[in-house]
Amino acid sequence: MKNQSLKKMTRYSVMIxxxxxxxxxxxxxTPATKGYLNLGDMVVFLAAIMFGRKGGFVVGGLGSGLADVLLGYTHYAPITFIVKGLEGFIAGSLLGTKLGEKAQIIPLALGGVWMAFGYYIAEIFMYGAKAALASIPGNIVQGLFxxxxxxxxxxxxxxxxxxxxN
Structure with missing residues (x-):
């Protein structure tokens, strides 16, 4: 049991x-929202596939939030923790359904759409509706990619x- 916990923590750490x-x-x-587009969603989705919703949340929230801090986007870190964590959680949850078993891409895409929507909601309060709206296309492309x-x-x-x- 102790060995399994260590193995799980190690795998989570590597994915984070x-x-x-x-x-x-x-x-x-992205100048309008003082954010950025990136390739991290790919790993968040891999974590959701490998570890399910809990792993998707942990890897998505901690890995992406840490990148914000290290890149100097600290104002985004708490938002990213929630948005990217839920992105992994949503994808991981839906992957366990019949839909996810039939077409893996759909739960992942829905996680990506959530990510774009989650940042949009947060950015409305940070920068206003027009600037927040400007980030949606890039975030959707990033999530779907x-x-x-x-x-x-x-x-x-x-x-x-x-x-x-296992």
Whole structure:
């Protein structure tokens, strides 16, 4: 039992670090909202696929929030923790349904749409409705891109037998 907990913590930690790195490697600033676009969603979705809703939340919230802090977007870190955490939670929850078993991409895409909506709501209070609206297209593209890449990558990893998370 103790070994299983250590294994789980290690896997979560690696995915949190990978989320942080993928968020930081390519980040494209969005001047209207003082935020940025990135590749971290792909890893958040992989965590949701591998670990379910709890892992999706932990990896999404902590990994993405840490990237905000390290990149100097500290004003976004609490919002990111909630929005990206819920992105992973939503995707992980829906992956366990019949819909998720049939078409993995749909729960991931819905998680990405939530992410765009979650930032939109927060940014209304931060910058006003017009600036918040300007961030929606980029965030939707970022979320959907992450969903597609994570879905394809997870299928490839499952074929190698290296995707066992037990």
């Amino acid at each position: 670090a990978l989320t942080t790195v993928m968020t930081m490697v390519i980040h494209i600033p 992450g969903a597609v890449v994570a879905s394809v990558l997870s299928m490839a990893l499952k074929k190698t037998g290296m995707f066992d998370v």
